[in-house]
Amino acid sequence: MAAYKRVSESVALITLQNPPVNALSAAVRQGIVDTVERALSDPNVTAVVICGQNGVFCGGADIKEFGSNMSGPPLIPMIHAIESANKPVVAAIEGSALGGGLELALGCHYRIAHSKARLGLPEVSLGLLPAAGGSQRLPRLIGVPAALNLITTGRHVTAAEALQLGIVDQVTDHNTVDAAVKFALSVAGRSLDPRRISTYPCPQQPDLDALFEEVMQKVRRSARGAIAPIACVQAVRAAATLPYTQGMAREQELMATLFTSGQARALQYCFFAQRAVGRWRMPSGARWDTSKPRPVHKAAVIGLGTMGRGITVALAQTGLSVIAVETQEKQLMEAKQAVSGMLERGAKRRGVAPALDRIIYSQNIQAVADVDLVIEAVFEDVALKTKVFKQLSAVCKPGTLLCTNTSALDVDQLASETPNPELVVGMHFFAPAHVMKLLEVVYGPRSSPEAVATAMQLGKKMGKASVAVGNCRGFVGNRMLKPYVEQAFFLLEEGATPELVDRALEEFGFPMGVFTMSDLSGLDVGWRVRKGDGLVEPGGASGRSARVRQGRRYSPLGDLLCEHGRFGQKTCRGWYQYDKPGSRVARSDPWLHSFLEAYRAEHGLVARRIDHQEVLERCLYALINEGFHILDDGIAAGPEDIDVIYVSGYGWPRHRGGPMFYANMVGLAKVLERLEHYHQAHPDVPHLQPCSLLRRLVASGSPPIHRWGEVIKKLHSQL
Numbered sequence: 001m002a003a004y005k006r007v008s009e010s011v012a013l014i015t016l017q018n019p020p021v022n023a024l025s026a027a028v029r030q031g032i033v034d035t036v037e038r039a040l041s042d043p044n045v046t047a048v049v050i051c052g053q054n055g056v057f058c059g060g061a062d063i064k065e066f067g068s069n070m071s072g073p074p075l076i077p078m079i080h081a082i083e084s085a086n087k088p089v090v091a092a093i094e095g096s097a098l099g100g101g102l103e104l105a106l107g108c109h110y111r112i113a114h115s116k117a118r119l120g121l122p123e124v125s126l127g128l129l130p131a132a133g134g135s136q137r138l139p140r141l142i143g144v145p146a147a148l149n150l151i152t153t154g155r156h157v158t159a160a161e162a163l164q165l166g167i168v169d170q171v172t173d174h175n176t177v178d179a180a181v182k183f184a185l186s187v188a189g190r191s192l193d194p195r196r197i198s199t200y201p202c203p204q205q206p207d208l209d210a211l212f213e214e215v216m217q218k219v220r221r222s223a224r225g226a227i228a229p230i231a232c233v234q235a236v237r238a239a240a241t242l243p244y245t246q247g248m249a250r251e252q253e254l255m256a257t258l259f260t261s262g263q264a265r266a267l268q269y270c271f272f273a274q275r276a277v278g279r280w281r282m283p284s285g286a287r288w289d290t291s292k293p294r295p296v297h298k299a300a301v302i303g304l305g306t307m308g309r310g311i312t313v314a315l316a317q318t319g320l321s322v323i324a325v326e327t328q329e330k331q332l333m334e335a336k337q338a339v340s341g342m343l344e345r346g347a348k349r350r351g352v353a354p355a356l357d358r359i360i361y362s363q364n365i366q367a368v369a370d371v372d373l374v375i376e377a378v379f380e381d382v383a384l385k386t387k388v389f390k391q392l393s394a395v396c397k398p399g400t401l402l403c404t405n406t407s408a409l410d411v412d413q414l415a416s417e418t419p420n421p422e423l424v425v426g427m428h429f430f431a432p433a434h435v436m437k438l439l440e441v442v443y444g445p446r447s448s449p450e451a452v453a454t455a456m457q458l459g460k461k462m463g464k465a466s467v468a469v470g471n472c473r474g475f476v477g478n479r480m481l482k483p484y485v486e487q488a489f490f491l492l493e494e495g496a497t498p499e500l501v502d503r504a505l506e507e508f509g510f511p512m513g514v515f516t517m518s519d520l521s522g523l524d525v526g527w528r529v530r531k532g533d534g535l536v537e538p539g540g541a542s543g544r545s546a547r548v549r550q551g552r553r554y555s556p557l558g559d560l561l562c563e564h565g566r567f568g569q570k571t572c573r574g575w576y577q578y579d580k581p582g583s584r585v586a587r588s589d590p591w592l593h594s595f596l597e598a599y600r601a602e603h604g605l606v607a608r609r610i611d612h613q614e615v616l617e618r619c620l621y622a623l624i625n626e627g628f629h630i631l632d633d634g635i636a637a638g639p640e641d642i643d644v645i646y647v648s649g650y651g652w653p654r655h656r657g658g659p660m661f662y663a664n665m666v667g668l669a670k671v672l673e674r675l676e677h678y679h680q681a682h683p684d685v686p687h688l689q690p691c692s693l694l695r696r697l698v699a700s701g702s703p704p705i706h707r708w709g710e711v712i713k714k715l716h717s718q719l
């Protein structure tokens with residue numbers, strides 16, 4: 001839909017109307033075609049201004065239409081008709097001009113932006129390229145290097161940067177439409193030939209081949225298997241080397257490949273999944289839209305180790321006053337120095353003042369008496385956390401929300417130690433907490449909807465992908481990680497090497513394989529957890545019993561490496577070897593290979609050839625199978641929650657959508673068949689036994705992922 005109005009007598013004002021972001025749906029495109037035609041055929045109109053309703057120019061093509069049969073006028077001829085118009089067309093850009101929205105503006109003869117507007121071509125993050133002429137017009141307008149940067153990263157630029165780059169002609173702090181109308185009147189009657197970007201030659205660049213080669217290499221390295229960034233480089237190259245019409249043909253050809261690729265579907269699923277997790281719901285029926293968050297102005301962090309420091313930074317950067325408590329003076333001083341450093345570096349990067357004075361440091365827990373919310377981040381020890389929660393209950397004003405930063409402990413058990421368990425939730429941050437985008441908000445059976453709403457809102461303010469999950473061992477992310485890591489260990493026993501397993505996973509798109517990751521986070525972390533679970537037998541047992549614990553197959557490989565003092569990067573030795581402590585360059589370690597051979601010999605294991613497919617199937621399907629258990633148990637409300645957790649916090653490649661989306665893409669019947677196959681081969685591995693929900697879904701004809709909820713609901717209503 002697009003509204004048409006005459007203003008200042010001779011200016012046609014066309015307003016895009018499709019809330020909330022005026023996406024270019026079929027109806028909007030039709031509206032633009034009709035109103036532009038009307039303006040151009042009206043002899044009383046001398047100029048045209050295009051703007052968007054409610055302070056947003058246009059969020060781009062309507063992503064929801066991508067999955068359906070596209071109808072309505074196509075974008076390219078629509079934009080071409082605007083550019084060819086014989087009356088000046090001015091884009092009045094407020095809010096956002098993104099993707100097709102910016103491409104529409106590039107078809108206009110002039111662009112006026114409000115100073116708070118953001119512009120960009122983020123198609124690459126949806127697995128696409130700017131294929132409404134954006135990949136051909138932008139390089140002609142701002143040059144190849146700047147266009148390559150914007151198109152391959154998809155980053156949004158401010159109006160000020162857009163002006164500097166030459167994307168917009170004017171920036172205003174006042175009413176943008178008024179400024180655009182005034183501007184349109186001032187240019188009416190001027191020749192438009194110099195304003196048609198498609199007719200510009202692409203600015204010449206010395207060493208064009210070298211530039212493209214360099215960018216292509218950089219993009220390939222960071223794309224981790226994603227194809228859209230590569231197609232973006234190819235499209236810009238076409239702009240730089242071909243006449244416009246041929247460049248457009250290349251743009252369309254590349255887009256057709258991307259559009260039908262599974263990657264675009266996965267990335268568009270991620271876009272909507274990220275928004276869907278904000279609409280959380282709990283098994284009790286409490287929901288995001290009926291639960292009111294409490295205001296949080298002042299927060300406290302208890303315990304200033306690595307996690308507590310990061311959380312303090314994240315809170316202060318959000319604009320909250322923070323009381324940071326650490327009982328030991330030396331640790332408190334060290335933490336203050338570290339937190340200040342992190343804030344200063346972050347502020348420098350963002351060009352703002354560091355929020356140093358928002359934090360009060362104290363050794364005394366009494367200092368938190370008047371805060372609205374506390375995040376306890378002491379050592380992962382249930383007795384210690386219980387003690388802190390008891391102290392907090394005595395000190396804090398009534399109604400203070402008590403949050404625990406834990407990666408696995410029972411939130412409900414901690415809640416039960418307080419007089420107001422409804423005020424307790426888990427906030428599982430990921431290290432480094434001021435950088436990592438994921439937050440699991442863990443509710444127990446007694447957590448109030450208000451407490452969950454408050455933690456979710458705080459997470460959003462901190463810029464985190466916040467996902468509400470139920471309380472169980474490891475919550476969602478770590479619970480699913482366990483069978484994944486377990487399979488990797490078993491594969492080593494059966495003949496694989498850390499190098500082989502990691503390479504398969506990295507080629508799949510993970511930034512790091514399981515063993516490189518284990519070296520980075522420290523092998524002792526998992527060792528401590530396994531000790532706590534009673535799985536580690538001191539000194540390492542021998543014989544068959546060494547590989548069986550609690551009635552199921554167990555691999556003591558990680559424990560044995562720890563017994564050798566191999567804790568990963570920090571000790572220069574783990575699954576790999578490193579030149580110096582903390583070095584990230586993992587080198588193959590002959591000791592480890594000999595150790596594996598000796599281990600297999602000791603346990604009568606015969607190494608066999610293992611290929612990448614088996615590595616992927618065993619590690620990923622075991623992880624996915626646990627995801628189905630999590631859905632079945634109601635710990636995650638839907639597959640989107642799991643997928644957002646894995647993409648935002650566990651390095652799952654975004655262009656593969658997340659583990660549950662991936663299972664949907666592979667085919668549920670295939671995942672089930674492979675799990676059955678591997679479970680038959682390894683009956684002592686319960687994680688390979690297909691989950692009953694997976695069986696139910698397959699029996700229901702493998703519905704698409706957005707309809708899994710119906711099967712889950714039916715299953716639960718029958719219980």
Ligand SMILES: CC/C=C\CC(=O)SCCNC(=O)CCNC(=O)[C@H](O)C(C)(C)COP(=O)(O)OP(=O)(O)OC[C@H]1O[C@@H](n2cnc3c(N)ncnc32)[C@H](O)[C@@H]1OP(=O)(O)O
Binds near residue numbers: 063064122131132
């Ligand atoms: C031939 C192909 C030509 C062109 C290709 C394209 O144009 S692809 C689309 C390129 N555009 C984008 O990638 C922009 C996507 N949107 C955003 O980045 C943000 O939504 C935006 C515009 C910056 C606004 O952010 P804000 O935080 O204010 O809102 P939110 O993200 O929560 O979005 C609000 C609701 O709008 C829906 N939505 C946003 N953009 C689109 C879109 N392009 N198409 C369809 N729907 C869109 C979003 O899903 C939210 O809806 P909800 O029901 O709440 O989930």
